[in-house]
Amino acid sequence: MSKGRIFSGMQPSGKFHLGNYLGALENWVKLQNEYECIFAIVDWHALTSQYEDTGGIQESIHNMALDWLSGGLDPERNIIFVQSQVKEHAELHLLLSMITPLSWLERVPTYKDKLQQLGDIGKEINTYGFLGYPELMTADIILYKADTVPVGEDQIPHVELTREIVRRFNSIYPPVFPEPQVKLSKAPYVPGIDGRKMSKSYGNEIPYAAPPDELRARARLMITDPQRVRKHDPGNPDVCTVYTFHKLFNQAATAGIAAQCRSAEVGCVDCKKQLAERMVEELSVIHARRAELAAHPVKVREILAYGAERARKLAAATMEEVRAAMNL
């Protein structure tokens, strides 16, 4: 039985990696059994930081759809669509921008951090669209009257802002929107091959769609316990990236691997090989599904069009209410 309605989205900003899969998509696949879920590929959000280079955006959207569908999101049970195919997101964003004090947007903690981060790598994002990112996110969520938003800890201030904007709207005009609640998702920590958090910007990612040989090559490059210099030195799995991946992909064998590492019964080369084979095995089903879908691009486009049609119906009904409430 559905507990409520969830909205969540991801930017189509490049290749999906295992951090995205283990940190978000796996959770969505579980949520689809409990909630009515609306999942959007938020391409307008991608423009907030990548407005200069839109050449690959259609390919990124298509790839993200392949990743989601092969990862187990069901396009019948969930509404899966591309944000820019439902223009009501833009209309609601505009209307909400009229009632949102500028200071509310400026104080979102991630705003200044990201502005600096991206500024440091030479991106000019001192734009209205970038500042308004959480406003657009608010529109995305409340357009569907979603009552639950699954987020990581760093996204909580965005949902808080959404709630504030909802309260402001509902106090100025006849109430239309419910206040969405945060559903804190405990994503596992997914390191990149160098041990830092997996991220495309660090170049340490393992692509989700990587073929077996690439998975094996990435596993070979993983950082191990730096104190373990020779094979007969005892190791410490708790500081080893390979071991963290064993916990993610090879749960049943972790106790044995940790013991063998500590007693130097297993060498790092073999340990990495074991991991790589587990990853290849676990991801092979997903990769087969992805290849099958990739061979039918028209079908993928139809799935997204079907999702957009269903999203548009809900969005249009909400916008009728909004326009009536605002006398438009």
Ligand code: SF4
């Ligand atoms: S044996 Fe495995 S767990 Fe231990 S340090 Fe080497 S790669 Fe890491």
